[in-house]
Amino acid sequence: MQNDRSRESLLFLTDEQLRQGIEGMFFAYRGFTADPDRILDKYNYGRAHHRALHFINRVPGTNVNNLLSILGVTKQSLNRVLRTLIEHELVSLKIGTKDRRERHLYLTESGKSLEKQLSTAQSHRMREAYRQAGPDAVAGFKQVLEAMMDPKLQVTYKKLRVS
Amino acid sequence: MQNDRSRESLLFLTDEQLRQGIEGMFFAYRGFTADPDRILDKYNYGRAHHRALHFINRVPGTNVNNLLSILGVTKQSLNRVLRTLIEHELVSLKIGTKDRRERHLYLTESGKSLEKQLSTAQSHRMREAYRQAGPDAVAGFKQVLEAMMDPKLQVTYKKLRVS
DNA sequence: ATTGGAATGTCAACAATACTGACGTAAAAT
DNA sequence: ATTTTACGTCAGTATTGTTGACATTCCAAT
Numbered sequence: 001m002q003n004d005r006s007r008e009s010l011l012f013l014t015d016e017q018l019r020q021g022i023e024g025m026f027f028a029y030r031g032f033t034a035d036p037d038r039i040l041d042k043y044n045y046g047r048a049h050h051r052a053l054h055f056i057n058r059v060p061g062t063n064v065n066n067l068l069s070i071l072g073v074t075k076q077s078l079n080r081v082l083r084t085l086i087e088h089e090l091v092s093l094k095i096g097t098k099d100r101r102e103r104h105l106y107l108t109e110s111g112k113s114l115e116k117q118l119s120t121a122q123s124h125r126m127r128e129a130y131r132q133a134g135p136d137a138v139a140g141f142k143q144v145l146e147a148m149m150d151p152k153l154q155v156t157y158k159k160l161r162v163s
Numbered sequence: 164m165q166n167d168r169s170r171e172s173l174l175f176l177t178d179e180q181l182r183q184g185i186e187g188m189f190f191a192y193r194g195f196t197a198d199p200d201r202i203l204d205k206y207n208y209g210r211a212h213h214r215a216l217h218f219i220n221r222v223p224g225t226n227v228n229n230l231l232s233i234l235g236v237t238k239q240s241l242n243r244v245l246r247t248l249i250e251h252e253l254v255s256l257k258i259g260t261k262d263r264r265e266r267h268l269y270l271t272e273s274g275k276s277l278e279k280q281l282s283t284a285q286s287h288r289m290r291e292a293y294r295q296a297g298p299d300a301v302a303g304f305k306q307v308l309e310a311m312m313d314p315k316l317q318v319t320y321k322k323l324r325v326s
Numbered sequence: 327a328t329t330g331g332a333a334t335g336t337c338a339a340c341a342a343t344a345c346t347g348a349c350g351t352a353a354a355a356t
Numbered sequence: 357a358t359t360t361t362a363c364g365t366c367a368g369t370a371t372t373g374t375t376g377a378c379a380t381t382c383c384a385a386t
Contacts, residue, residue: 013290013293015286018286018289018290018293019221019282019286020305020324021289021293021301021304021305022195022217022282022285022286022289023221023320023323024304024305024308024309024320025191025192025195025308026214027308027312027316027317027319027320028188028307028308028309028311028312029188029192030235030312030313030316031311031312031313031316032185032188032311034313044370046370046371046372047371047372048371048372048373051189054185058182058186063333063334064333064334064335065332065333065334072193073372073373073374074373074374074375075333075334075335076335076336076337076373076374076375077372077373077374079334079335079336080371080372080373081371081372083335083336099333099382099383100381100382100383101332101333101334101380101381101382101383102333102334103333103334103335119182119185122185123178123181123182123185125311126181126184126185126311127176127181128310129307129310129311130176130181130184130307130310132306132310133303133306133307133309133310134303134306136299136303137302137303137304137306137307138184138303138307139300139303140296140297140299140300140301140302140303140304140307141184141187141300141303141304141306141307141308142183142184142187143295143296143297143300143304144191144292144293144296144300144301144303144304145184145187145188145190145191145304146187146191147291147292147293147295147296148191148194148195148288148289148292149190149191149193149194150193150194150197153190153193153194154190156190157186157187157190160186161183209341209342209343210342210343211342211343211344226362226363227362227363227364228361228362228363236343236344236345237344237345237346238362238363238364239344239345239346239364239365239366240343240344240345242363242364242365243342243343243344244343246364246365259362262353262354262361262362263352263353263354264351264352264353264354264361264362264363265362265363266362266363266364
């Protein structure tokens with residue numbers, strides 16, 4: 001009886017069910033990155049470049065610090081990636097007018113073009129997964145993802161939604 | 164009208180919704196690995212060690228080739244990790260009796276202990292996310308994850324469920 | 327006006343994780 | 357007897373991350 005009550009009210013979770021969730025995340029993340037990775041390979045870029053392109057596109061004019069806090073890496077690590085993207089003219093810098101220490105980041109036309117290619121590939125798989133799973137599943141998917149984030153990232157995630 | 168029909172039947176997905184899914188995966192994966200990473204750091208191990216421990220625990224007695232196909236890395240990459248785990252006596256080797264070329268992999272007591280530590284931390288976050296999102300969300304979460312995997316990994320994932 | 331601190335960039339060194347390619351050994355399969 | 361398979365290993369390289377140190381630029385407060 002106690003068991004039945006748990007099942008109904010408390011969300012009864014076996015180790016096995018949790019393990020499935022863990023392995024699901026592991027395997028799904030591989031699928032999630034597979035298509036962009038193939039495109040990036042052709043241009044000799046990596047996932048770090050993809051992430052930078054994605055968020056510069058998402059938040060045009062962002063400064064470096066803001067991008068750092070979204071990406072969760074060190075400035076040295078980001079800088080290497082950013083430098084190549086700027087050299088290759090996928091990203092352009094604009095020095096802040098109000099605060100001239102700040103560098104505002106934008107995608108160039110070629111940058112937008114590559115970002116589009118990458119996001120199209122990734123969205124395609126996401127869309128297909130959503131279609132297979134159905135609308136209710138999608139809502140649940142997002143809820144669990146959001147609950148899995150660190151609180152700070154949850155805030156970042158929500159801010160991106162709004163802007 | 165056409166729009167309404169799309170919304171109901173076809174699962175109407177805006178670019179914005181897909182982007183949320185993409186960013187959700189990105190941020191959630193960070194949360195997903197954060198707790199184990201902290202533990203691994205203390206022992207000077209990395210995620211690769213965690214993954215090896217996880218799947219050796221999940222499929223005790225697995226041979227190297229099978230583990231390779233689950234993890235999706237090269238044997239050279241896995242070998243480096245496996246060698247340290249064996250040196251540190253977290254993993255033990257047993258030469259196959261039927262086919263003596265095969266090395267069967269098992270966790271030692273210390274291996275089990277570390278794996279337990281890691282999976283407890285990771286499960287704790289997963290359980291908490293499940294609890295916050297609720298049972299329906301969890302079902303949807305798993306469906307979308309599964310649909311996002313490459314077909315081969317989907318098979319691998321399901322095989323692990325059964326065993 | 328000088329000073330303190332923040333934002334940024336850069337150099338160097340290092341570590342983890344991945345890759346390719348080549349080679350060796352042992353055992354199984356044909 | 358030969359080929360294939362399973363596994364290990366050596367060498368070299370790339371990507372992405374880390375610390376630490378140091379320079380520059382510039383805002384803001386004293």
